[in-house]
Each structure stands twice: as structure tokens, then as C-alpha cells.
Amino acid sequence: QVQLRESGPGLVKPSETLSLICTVSGVSISPSYWSWIRQPPGRGLEWIGYIYYTGTTNYNPSLKSRVTISVDTSKNQFSLSLSSVTAADTAIYYCARDYSGAYVFDYWGQGALVTVSS
């Protein structure tokens, strides 16, 4: 079955770069869009951005200056990089399959809690 799994450091220092990888299994990463979404503790969902398997990206304007999403089709993975983090970036980060035909966000990872603290 389709599974997504986020991996990366759970603690990042302020001003440093948050990096996460999403490993996809059970389905090829192409030809779909893949997103990162985050959820601060006790709060709602915020879309960070997506990447198409070809490498085309689109980012939320609120984070665009600090976000990079990349894809490695050979490993069936895509990744998130968020620079210059502050405490406000503390959140559960989810990866999810974005648009694939009619569905959007039909598969999600279990989420990775990333805390920004010195």
C-alpha cells in the first residue's frame, strides 16, 4: 500500500535550516505532485508548497523566500528545506501526495515534529 514517511532532525536551532525528507513507497513519485504541509501545535494546517516529479515547484508566498522543495525520483523521495527558522516554525511537518487526477492530499505521512529551540 502507499506509504509516506517523513524523516529528519526533531530539533533545529534558531536561524539554522530545517531539512526533512519524505520517502514514498507503494507508488511511483511520478507523475504526481507532492506537498509539504505543516501544523503548529494545537493549530490548523498550512500548505508550504509542492513539487512535480519533473522538479517544477510552487511555494506559499508567506514562506517562499525561505523554502526549497526538491525531488529525487531515483530514490522516490522529495525533500523540504526551510532556512532562517524561528520558534514560529515549530510544527508538525507532513508530506502528502498533492494533485493526482481528482484527488488532492489523498495520502499523508504520519508527520514529523520539528522544534526550533536553542
Add this chain to the structure above:
Amino acid sequence: EIVMTQTPLSLSVTPGQPASISCKSSRSLLHSDGKTYLYWYLQRPGQSPQLLIYEVSSRFSGVPDRFSGSGSGTDFTLKISRVEAEDVGVYYCMEATHLPRTFGQGTKVEIK
């Protein structure tokens, strides 16, 4: 950026009774291709969100038929015909007609 406004923000429902959640967008969600990309998700406590409804009114695979979605343009509704204990959680609407993708604030549903 589209603003998605859900009401109410919380709902307490007796099992077996209906529930309804409204989602209003600040602009029409009708795409130039004729489709309306409005989705509903349920996030159960401690879990990742899961897709319930896609393109306004289509139930995702495995979603019970007590869930239904309706609406057009800027006004949308999720209805649960008879709430069950497993329906507890936070419900989010989300629009994918425009970019960036935008979620509603969420509606917390609890059982009385």
C-alpha cells in the same frame, strides 16, 4: 490568497444526530476547466488528516455514505447524517482551485 472561513469552529453532537459544517471562500472556487476543487478532511486526535470529500461532493474511497458534501461558487457544506463516535476530530475544508492551497481554520467535532 483565498480565505476559507469555517463555521462553527466547534460542534458537540449527540450520537445518531446530524451535523453540518459550513465553509465559505473569499472568491469563487469554480476553475476555468469547469471543476470546483473543494475538499474536506478529517483529522482524528493524534492522527494525520485524511481525505473525506473531493471536488465538493465526491466521497473518497472507504468514506461512509453518512458523509456528504455540497455547494458551489463560494459556499460549501459538509454534512454527517448520523454522527458516530469515530467521527470525532477536526474537520478542514481546503481549496485547490487557486494557489496557494488554503485550508479553513478547522471545526472541532465532539460527541455529547
